[in-house]
Amino acid sequence: MEPMVEVIDLKKYFRERKGLFRHEKEPIKAVDGVSFTVEKGRTFGLVGESGCGKSTIAKLIVGILSPDSGRKIIRADRDIVFQDPFSSLNPRMTAKEIIGESLLVRGVRKKEIESRVRETLRLVRLDGPPCADKYPHQFSGGERQRIAIARALVRRPGILVLDEPVSSLDVSIQAGILNLLKDLQGELGLTYVFISHDLRVVEFMSDFVGVMKEGRLVEIASREEIYSAPKAEYTKHLLESIPKI
Amino acid sequence: MNDKVLEVKDLTVSIDGRRVIDKVDFDLHPGRILALVGESGSGKTLTALAVLDLLPMVSVREKGEIKFKGRNVFDLETGEMRKIRGDGIAMVFQEPFTALNPVMRAGDQISEAIVAHKGYSRIRVAGRVKELLDMVKLSPETSGRYPHELSGGMRQRVILAMALACDPDVLILDEPTTALDVSIQKQILDLIKQIQEENRFAILFITHDFSVVNMIADEVCVMKQGTVVEKGTKEEVLGRPRERYTRRLISCIPRLGDRRERLPV
Numbered sequence: 454m455e456p457m458v459e460v461i462d463l464k465k466y467f468r469e470r471k472g473l474f475r476h477e478k479e480p481i482k483a484v485d486g487v488s489f490t491v492e493k494g495r496t497f498g499l500v501g502e503s504g505c506g507k508s509t510i511a512k513l514i515v516g517i518l519s520p521d522s523g524r525k526i527i528r529a530d531r532d533i534v535f536q537d538p539f540s541s542l543n544p545r546m547t548a549k550e551i552i553g554e555s556l557l558v559r560g561v562r563k564k565e566i567e568s569r570v571r572e573t574l575r576l577v578r579l580d581g582p583p584c585a586d587k588y589p590h591q592f593s594g595g596e597r598q599r600i601a602i603a604r605a606l607v608r609r610p611g612i613l614v615l616d617e618p619v620s621s622l623d624v625s626i627q628a629g630i631l632n633l634l635k636d637l638q639g640e641l642g643l644t645y646v647f648i649s650h651d652l653r654v655v656e657f658m659s660d661f662v663g664v665m666k667e668g669r670l671v672e673i674a675s676r677e678e679i680y681s682a683p684k685a686e687y688t689k690h691l692l693e694s695i696p697k698i
Numbered sequence: 699m700n701d702k703v704l705e706v707k708d709l710t711v712s713i714d715g716r717r718v719i720d721k722v723d724f725d726l727h728p729g730r731i732l733a734l735v736g737e738s739g740s741g742k743t744l745t746a747l748a749v750l751d752l753l754p755m756v757s758v759r760e761k762g763e764i765k766f767k768g769r770n771v772f773d774l775e776t777g778e779m780r781k782i783r784g785d786g787i788a789m790v791f792q793e794p795f796t797a798l799n800p801v802m803r804a805g806d807q808i809s810e811a812i813v814a815h816k817g818y819s820r821i822r823v824a825g826r827v828k829e830l831l832d833m834v835k836l837s838p839e840t841s842g843r844y845p846h847e848l849s850g851g852m853r854q855r856v857i858l859a860m861a862l863a864c865d866p867d868v869l870i871l872d873e874p875t876t877a878l879d880v881s882i883q884k885q886i887l888d889l890i891k892q893i894q895e896e897n898r899f900a901i902l903f904i905t906h907d908f909s910v911v912n913m914i915a916d917e918v919c920v921m922k923q924g925t926v927v928e929k930g931t932k933e934e935v936l937g938r939p940r941e942r943y944t945r946r947l948i949s950c951i952p953r954l955g956d957r958r959e960r961l962p963v
Binding site: 502503504593594621623624625626627628629631632635650651652653654656657680681690691692694695696697698 | 737738849850876877879880881882883884906907908909910912913936946947948950951952953954955956958959960961962963
C-alpha cells in the first residue's frame with residue numbers, strides 16, 4: 454500500500470529585503486531539502502528546537518504555504534491542529550459554529566452540520582449538552598484544544614498534522630489530550646504528522662521520528678532506534694536536555 | 699538560628715466566598731529553592747502575588763501572615779512595600795513574551811529596574827547592566843537590542859537580569875520555562891541554579907511540571923485547589939510521595955524509554 458504522505462526534497466525559502474538600496478539579503482532557508490514518508494495509520498514525529506523549520510513543514514503539508522521546490526504527495530484529505538488553542542479559536546463563535554464552519558462553507562445542509570458536529574464532539578469527549586453553545590473563553594485550555602481537534606476532524610480527514618498540540622497545556626491535561634489522540638488514531642485509522650520540541654512527547658506518540666535542525670533532517674529512524682541508538686550528535690544533545698524524573 | 703528570609707503562615711484568602719488559598723504554610727531560606735507545584739487553578743500564582751501584597755482587590759484575606767525578614771508584609775505602609783517589590787523581593791511573571799516592552803531596548807529595560815530603586819549615577823547603572831548581562835550569560839551587545847530581535851531563551855535571560863538587578867533576597871519565578879524548548883529550558887534552569895549559588899538568595903519556583911521540579915528544587919510544596927496537600931524535600935516528595943494526587947502528577951509525564959500505551963490521567 455502506498456504511503457499516505459510523501460515529502461520529497463521539499464524546500465521553502467523566505468526572502469527579506471532590507472537596507473537602503475533594497476538589496477536582497479541571503480534568504481532564510483526555513484526548509485532545505487526535507488524528505489520523508491508516512492504510512493497509513495502511523496505517526497511520524499518531527500522534533501527540533503524553535504526555528505528549525507518544523508512548523509513550516511506543517512504548513513507545507515496542509516497547503517497553507519507552497520514549496521519553492523520539491524514535491525509532496527498527499528493521498529487523503531488533511532487538516533491541522535495548532536499549538537495555542539486560545540488564539541486559534543474565534544472568540545466570537547460558539548464551539549458548534551467553530552467546528553461546523555468548514556462544513557458550512559462547503560454548502561452542507563444545516564441539519565447535517567448539526568449531527569456531524571454533535572458526533573465529532575462526542576469523539577473528542579466533549580459531549581455534555583451545554584458544550585456546543587459555549588464560547589472559547591468558557592472552556593479550559595485542554596477543552597479548547599479538544600475543540601480545535603474536533604474542528605480538524607469534522608470532515609473526517611485521513612491525515613492530521615499536529616503542530617505542538619500540547620505544548621501550552623499543564624502536564625496532566627497534556628496526558629489526557631495525548632491519550633485522546635491515540636484513541637482517535639485507532640478509531641478512525643488516522644495518519645499523523647506530530648510536531649514538537651519535546652522528545653518525550655514525540656516518543657510517546659510516534660512510530661518514526663525525524664530530527665530537524667536549521668531546515669534539514671539530521672536523523673530519521675524508528676522510535677526505538679532514535680531513543681536507544683541515536684546516531685547524530687544533535688539528536689544526542691536533544692536527548693541529554695530532557696529533564697529526568 | 700532563624701535564617702528564614704520569608705515565612706508564610708496559615709495564609710487563607712477568599713474571592714467571592716470561595717477559598718482560593720487555604721491555610722498555606724511554607725518558609726524560604728537563603729540559597730534554597732522551594733518549588734510550588736500544582737495544576738492551573740491550584741492557587742500557586744495567587745500565593746506568589748500574596749507574598750508581594752499584590753492580591754486582586756476583590757480578594758479577602760481571612761487570616762495568616764507573610765513575614766519578609768521578620769516583618770509582616772500586610773502590616774507595611776504602601777511606600778515601604780513598594781520599596782520591597784523589585785528590590786527585596788523580585789518576581790518573574792508568566793508569559794515572557796509580554797513581560798518585555800517591545801519598544802524599549804533590553805539594556806534600557808534593565809536600567810529601569812535599577813533606577814527605580816537605587817539612586818545610582820548613569821555610569822554606575824551602565825556598569826551594573828553590563829554586570830547583569832554577564833551574569834545571565836548574554837553578550838554586552840544584547841543591551842542595544844529590541845525584544846523582537848532576541849530568541850525566547852535570550853528574552854528570558856533579560857527578564858532574569860531585570861529581576862536580579864537590585865540583588866533581591868527573594869526571587870519568585872512563575873513558570874519561567876513553560877514557553878521554552880526543553881533544551882533551552884535546561885540552560886535557563888542551570889543558569890538560575892548557578893546564579894543562586896553565587897548570590898545566595900531564596901527562590902520560590904512555581905511550576906506544573908514535576909520533571910522541572912526534579913531539576914531545580916530543594917523543597918517541594920504540592921498545591922491542589924488552594925491547599926498544600928504535600929510538603930517535603932524533593933527526595934521525599936518525588937521518591938516517596940504520600941498523596942495519591944502527587945503520585946498522579948508525577949506519573950502523567952511521559953518518560954523516555956516509557957513503553958506505556960496510555961498515560962495515567
